[in-house]
Amino acid sequence: MSELIKIHLSEDEIPRQWYNLAADFEKPMPPPVDPEGNPIGPDALAPVFPMNLIEQEMSQERWIDIPEEVLGILKIWRPTPLYRARRLEEALGTPAKIYYKNEGVSPPGSHKPNTAVAQAYFNREFGITRLTTETGAGQWGSALSFACKLIGIQCKVFMVRISFDQKPFRKMMMRVWGGECVPSPNMDTQVGRSILEKDPDTPGSLGIAISEALEEAVPDPKARYSLGSVLNHVMLHQTIIGLEAQKQMEKLGENPDVIIGCAGGGSNFAGLSFPFICDKIHGKDIRIVATEPAACPTLTKAKYRYDSGDVAMMTPLLPMHSLGHTYVPPPIHAGGLRYHGMAPMVSHAMNEGLIEAEAIHQLECYEGALQWAHTEGFIPAPETSHAIAQAIREARRAKEEGKERVILMNWSGHGLMDLTAYEAYLNGELSDHDLPDEMLERYAASMDGLPMP
Amino acid sequence: MSELIKIHLSEDEIPRQWYNLAADFEKPMPPPVDPEGNPIGPDALAPVFPMNLIEQEMSQERWIDIPEEVLGILKIWRPTPLYRARRLEEALGTPAKIYYKNEGVSPPGSHKPNTAVAQAYFNREFGITRLTTETGAGQWGSALSFACKLIGIQCKVFMVRISFDQKPFRKMMMRVWGGECVPSPNMDTQVGRSILEKDPDTPGSLGIAISEALEEAVPDPKARYSLGSVLNHVMLHQTIIGLEAQKQMEKLGENPDVIIGCAGGGSNFAGLSFPFICDKIHGKDIRIVATEPAACPTLTKAKYRYDSGDVAMMTPLLPMHSLGHTYVPPPIHAGGLRYHGMAPMVSHAMNEGLIEAEAIHQLECYEGALQWAHTEGFIPAPETSHAIAQAIREARRAKEEGKERVILMNWSGHGLMDLTAYEAYLNGELSDHDLPDEMLERYAASMDGLPMP
Numbered sequence: 001m002s003e004l005i006k007i008h009l010s011e012d013e014i015p016r017q018w019y020n021l022a023a024d025f026e027k028p029m030p031p032p033v034d035p036e037g038n039p040i041g042p043d044a045l046a047p048v049f050p051m052n053l054i055e056q057e058m059s060q061e062r063w064i065d066i067p068e069e070v071l072g073i074l075k076i077w078r079p080t081p082l083y084r085a086r087r088l089e090e091a092l093g094t095p096a097k098i099y100y101k102n103e104g105v106s107p108p109g110s111h112k113p114n115t116a117v118a119q120a121y122f123n124r125e126f127g128i129t130r131l132t133t134e135t136g137a138g139q140w141g142s143a144l145s146f147a148c149k150l151i152g153i154q155c156k157v158f159m160v161r162i163s164f165d166q167k168p169f170r171k172m173m174m175r176v177w178g179g180e181c182v183p184s185p186n187m188d189t190q191v192g193r194s195i196l197e198k199d200p201d202t203p204g205s206l207g208i209a210i211s212e213a214l215e216e217a218v219p220d221p222k223a224r225y226s227l228g229s230v231l232n233h234v235m236l237h238q239t240i241i242g243l244e245a246q247k248q249m250e251k252l253g254e255n256p257d258v259i260i261g262c263a264g265g266g267s268n269f270a271g272l273s274f275p276f277i278c279d280k281i282h283g284k285d286i287r288i289v290a291t292e293p294a295a296c297p298t299l300t301k302a303k304y305r306y307d308s309g310d311v312a313m314m315t316p317l318l319p320m321h322s323l324g325h326t327y328v329p330p331p332i333h334a335g336g337l338r339y340h341g342m343a344p345m346v347s348h349a350m351n352e353g354l355i356e357a358e359a360i361h362q363l364e365c366y367e368g369a370l371q372w373a374h375t376e377g378f379i380p381a382p383e384t385s386h387a388i389a390q391a392i393r394e395a396r397r398a399k400e401e402g403k404e405r406v407i408l409m410n411w412s413g414h415g416l417m418d419l420t421a422y423e424a425y426l427n428g429e430l431s432d433h434d435l436p437d438e439m440l441e442r443y444a445a446s447m448d449g450l451p452m453p
Numbered sequence: 454m455s456e457l458i459k460i461h462l463s464e465d466e467i468p469r470q471w472y473n474l475a476a477d478f479e480k481p482m483p484p485p486v487d488p489e490g491n492p493i494g495p496d497a498l499a500p501v502f503p504m505n506l507i508e509q510e511m512s513q514e515r516w517i518d519i520p521e522e523v524l525g526i527l528k529i530w531r532p533t534p535l536y537r538a539r540r541l542e543e544a545l546g547t548p549a550k551i552y553y554k555n556e557g558v559s560p561p562g563s564h565k566p567n568t569a570v571a572q573a574y575f576n577r578e579f580g581i582t583r584l585t586t587e588t589g590a591g592q593w594g595s596a597l598s599f600a601c602k603l604i605g606i607q608c609k610v611f612m613v614r615i616s617f618d619q620k621p622f623r624k625m626m627m628r629v630w631g632g633e634c635v636p637s638p639n640m641d642t643q644v645g646r647s648i649l650e651k652d653p654d655t656p657g658s659l660g661i662a663i664s665e666a667l668e669e670a671v672p673d674p675k676a677r678y679s680l681g682s683v684l685n686h687v688m689l690h691q692t693i694i695g696l697e698a699q700k701q702m703e704k705l706g707e708n709p710d711v712i713i714g715c716a717g718g719g720s721n722f723a724g725l726s727f728p729f730i731c732d733k734i735h736g737k738d739i740r741i742v743a744t745e746p747a748a749c750p751t752l753t754k755a756k757y758r759y760d761s762g763d764v765a766m767m768t769p770l771l772p773m774h775s776l777g778h779t780y781v782p783p784p785i786h787a788g789g790l791r792y793h794g795m796a797p798m799v800s801h802a803m804n805e806g807l808i809e810a811e812a813i814h815q816l817e818c819y820e821g822a823l824q825w826a827h828t829e830g831f832i833p834a835p836e837t838s839h840a841i842a843q844a845i846r847e848a849r850r851a852k853e854e855g856k857e858r859v860i861l862m863n864w865s866g867h868g869l870m871d872l873t874a875y876e877a878y879l880n881g882e883l884s885d886h887d888l889p890d891e892m893l894e895r896y897a898a899s900m901d902g903l904p905m906p
Contacts, residue, residue: 005528008461075458076830087603105558107830109869149827150540169622172872175879176826373629374602377529377560416562416869419625426628 005086006102007248009079015243016066018236021274021345023062024281029348030453032316033306037451040316047218048225050126053119056233064236066118067125073117073150077106078240082248083411087375089395096398098391099254100411101245101272104378108173110413111268112143112228115237119226120144120151130154130223132216134184134209137163137335138170139381139413140228145179158184158212161204163335169417184209191215191312206339207311207325214314229265230309230318230343238271241410246275249408256286258394260409262386263290263299263357264336266343272410274345277354288355290346291390293365295433296329298322298342299350299357301440306451307341319453320347324443330433332362333421334382340443358390361432365389366425369415381413382421458539459555460701462532468696469519471689474727474798476515477734482801483906485769486759490904493769500671501678503579506572509686517689519571520578526570526603530559531693535701536864540828542848549851551844552707553864554698554725557831561626563866564721565596565681568690572679573597573604583607583676585669587637587662590616590788591623592834592866593681598632611637611665614657616788622870637662644668644765659792660764660778667767682718683762683771683796691724694863699728702861709739711847713862715839716743716752716810717789719796725863727798730807741808743799744843746818748886749782751775751795752803752810754893759904760794772906773800777896783886785815786874787835793896811843814885818842819878822868834866835874 022029031039042054049057056064066074085098103111123131131148134157135141141157148155157179164171164183174181184204185192189212195202202208217225227234249256259276261269269290280286290299298321307322309315320341327340342350349355362382369385371392372378380388387409398405415422424430475482484492495507502510509517519527538551556564576584584601587610588594594610601608610632617624617636627634637657638645642665648655655661670678680687702709712729714722722743733739743752751774760775762768773794780793795803802808815835822838824845825831833841840862851858868875877883 004464005525006464008463010461011457011459072458073830107826107832146830150830168876169869169872172876173832173869176823176832176872176875178827370629373560374631377526377599377603379560379626379629416622416626419622419629422629423621423625 003086004084006081006083007251008081009244009247011075013247014071014075014079015240016071017063018066019239019243019275019278020059020062020064020236021277021349022232023060024278025348025352027352029344030319032318033451034316035450044316048214050123050128050224052122052126053233056236057231067121070118070121074114074240079244080105082245085376088372091371091375092392092395092399094395094399095403096395096405096407098395099249099406099408101241102411103241103268104411104414108143108146109416110139110143110381111238111241111271112140113147114240114271115228115234115267116143116147117151118237120147120153123224124151124153128153128222128224130156130220131226132156132158132213132223133226133228134158134206134213136160136206136338137167138174139336141179141181142170142173142177143228144226145174145177148179149177155179156216157181158186158209160184160206160209161202184212186212189215205311210310211312211314229267229339230341232345234267235270235274235343235345238267239274241271242273242275245272245408254406256408257405258407259286259288260387260390260394260407261290262337262383262412263292263342263346264296264383265339266346268410268412270343270346273355277349280354289390290355290357291386292357292359293332293334293337293386294359294361295332295435296323296338297359297435298340300359303444304347304351304453305447306453307447309341317450318344320344321350322447323440324446326446327443332433333418333424334362334386336383337386360386360389362430363432366430368392379415380411381415382418384412384415387412456539457537459534459536460704461534462697462700464528466700467524467528467532468693469524470516471519472692472696472728472731473512473515473517473689474730474802475685476513477731478801478805480805482797483772485771486904487769488903497769501667503576503581503677505575505579506686509689510684520574523571523574527567527693532697533558535698538829541825544824544828545845545848545852547848547852548856549848549858549860550707551848552702552859552861554694555864556694556721557864557867561592561596561599562869563592563596563834564691564694564724565593566600567693567724568681568687568720569596569600570604571690573600573606576677577604577606581606581675581677583609583673584679585609585611585666585676586679586681587611587659587666589613589659589791590620591627592789594632594634595623595626595630596681597679598627598630601632602630608632609669610634611639611662613637613659613662614655637665639665642668658764663763664765664767682720682792683794685798687720688723688727688796688798691720692727694724695726695728698725698861707859709861710858711860712739712741713840713843713847713860714743715790715836715865716745716795716799717836718792719799721863721865723796723799726808730802733807742843743808743810744839745810745812746785746787746790746839747812747814748785748888749776749791750812750888751793753812756897757800757804757906758900759906760900762794770903771797773797774803775900776893777899779899780896785886786871786877787815787839789836790839813839813842815883816885819883821845832868833864834868835871837865840865
């Protein structure tokens with residue numbers, strides 16, 4: 001085992017610009033629209049986001065500077081190390097090389113703070129003193145609380161009540177970083193009050209939490225709303241992952257044949273893959289695979305439509321692969337992948353044939369996650385286990401085909417806050433979820449009557 | 454913030470030998486003895502530890518080779534980064550520079566696997582197929598489970614029942630790595646059965662758990678017992694921390710004026726400080742400070758005595774500062790520092806005037822830990838917060854004295870599994886614990902009649 005296991009970049013080598021894939025799409029992306037199909041302009045988004053982020057959201061510039069202060073905070077954990085999973089390769093007996101980018105080294109433990117820090121910064125620069133957001137299991141809420149504390153603004157997180165009650169640790173993490181975390185629905189908002197009056201014991205949902213976070217932010221001129229995935233500027237901020245990985249692969253003299261990321265809203269997948277999609281557009285032979293849960297098959301089974309980002313249809317309509325904004329995924333533990341839609345930029349890349357997608361059931365993912373923990377050591381998040389299962393599939397194919405393939409995956413976060421999920425798996429309490437076509441069609445019907453991209 | 458925040462060594466620069474401070478003590482350490490005061494020879498330890506580790510335990514060699522296979526596993530997270538805490542310095546307005554060695558980047562999240570991997574390896578090389586150990590809150594049990602899985606032997610952990618019931622996450626972590634974790638006392642052992650017969654609802658104790666782990670290992674020729682702190686070979690394995698830090702400080706062109714580590718059993722403190730104690734013995738002007746909880750003031754208030762490592766007096770008598778083997782510390786959350794004794798090597802260094810010690814109450818530690826999370830980002834373990842509080846004290850002294858002092862501390866682990874402790878602190882539920890002298894005297898009386906070093 002004297003060969004290299006990981007490679008670090010020095011802080012001086014951190015990328016100083018984000019990469020905007022929108023500049024390289026051959027066919028431009030359709031714009032967000034209102035329910036009548038009219039394109040949404042920047043002003044319509046101004047009550048929700050600061051104008052500097054709206055500009056990024058709509059930008060066609062290929063490169064966008066990362067502010068020095070943002071870089072200073074990112075350097076707490078970036079550049080992140082690129083690892084070679086030698087022990088896993090050996091266990092699989094594969095001729096493939098498996099590299100992974102370890103985004104679990106950030107203080108909140110995932111890739112999420114890459115955009116949280118940027119968003120907190122641009123809001124503060126715009127004069128905003130308070131951000132609101134929603135969170136499911138708490139990964140995003142803790143990342144934004146962390147970012148707001150270091151940037152020096154306030155943060156209020158509406159956390160889906162069932163997670164608030166059952167998963168208290170992310171909530172405590174938010175509190176350590178000074179974030180205010182309240183259960184959603186909540187009596188603080190009109191939306192919350194009306195839901196609680198009808199159903200005091202509701203478990204809540206991401207859709208409700210988004211509505212509450214929006215309701216709290218919009219009337220306050222010093223507050224804005226923040227989203228941890230889906231939007232173009234979020235994808236943009238995550239590209240620092242792939243830009244670093246390109247430098248690291250270059251230092252190793254390696255050309256990846258396959259790029260893998262798990263995909264829920266799309267941000268960690270985009271973060272690693274977009275710079276490599278740029279390479280692909282410019283002629284490199286490279287497969288780029290988004291892996292999603294079979295229980296939430298947005299790219300593999302859902303139509304490309306205009307759909308709302310939330311269940312209450314408070315957001316503009318976005319062009320995306322969507323299972324329908326009323327879709328309620330089966331209760332898989334990979335909470336970060338349980339989203340009905342897919343980021344418009346990722347969806348567009350899919351339509352343009354730049355990426356492909358596979359869906360994997362959760363038992364295969366947990367099996368892969370355990371094999372990972374037993375060979376590579378680190379315990380992956382349930383979301384990350386989807387990328388791992390995909391990498392194992394690719395490594396086995398390489399073995400069957402006798403090809404020395406170079407695989408690069410995004411290890412999006414650690415699973416130290418998700419140990420109850422492993423416990424359930426080891427107890428044999430988890431199962432795979434079959435999705436009858438009629439069920440998917442029923443949910444898709446919620447998009448009937450919406451404009452088409 | 455364009456200045457350097459952290460420095461990595463490449464994997465090639467990992468130290469290839471451990472440093473043994475025993476070789477450099479001017480006055481030799483007293484040997485372990487039996488209750489009659491007769492020195493214990495290697496053979497007496499053979500039922501408990503494999504002979505290759507017993508040799509390390511008694512070695513006077515200055516440098517001991519780290520096996521290639523151990524290095525291969527350590528490289529999963531080592532060399533660990535050395536950080537400069539610039540944001541904390543700024544918040545304190547101190548002219549001091551605060552550097553810290555981040556041991557929280559290991560898969561189990563602390564410095565513990567540095568010795569766990571080595572112990573699992575040497576046991577397997579000696580033909581052992583199963584290790585037993587005890588654990589309190591679970592930090593050590595999870596590190597040993599991790600190490601045994603990667604080395605390829607079995608691991609059984611007796612976890613103090615109250616922690617087993619109240620802190621399930623470390624237990625789940627052990628299970629993910631294939632460790633068998635059972636509550637202690639347990640019906641599997643004679644010691645456990647006899648205690649449970651008398652008191653079925655006992656919360657258990659580390660003393661009981663050690664007795665059970667020993668009882669299970671000793672009669673099985675293929676099993677041995679493993680300890681995560683206190684012993685000489687554990688200190689030895691941890692010196693890789695300080696050896697790396699020396700290289701990193703040299704690259705930065707810095708000479709540390711003050712070295713800080715928190716101290717419970719002594720292993721993380723020893724790990725960072727012993728190579729610098731070597732420098733001090735050879736003439737360098739350097740202060741080396743062990744920081745302990747005021748609730749467990751082993752170095753600051755306890756006598757240097759022969760005492761047993763466990764409450765049931767099953768271990769040999771070790772020469773150490775000890776509060777008495779019956780000592781039950783107040784319920785502070787820094788579980789890893791709640792030990793009645795201090796490693797013989799650390800105790801000897803104290804007696805020889807090579808190190809000094811301070812005791813800090815827990816509220817000051819949590820205050821420091823929060824200031825850390827709000828500036829440096831990472832959430833420290835409650836144990837680590839003692840080193841942080843000490844570093845803050847030293848930085849403030851430097852400010853008062855107008856001295857640009859270089860402080861180096863061991864950031865022994867993250868606090869992601871300890872968030873309930875932060876919650877209790879933020880809820881105002883924690884308090885400091887005063888220890889009346891008469892109470893300490895009462896516990897110290899348990900050592901009456903034992904031989905003196």
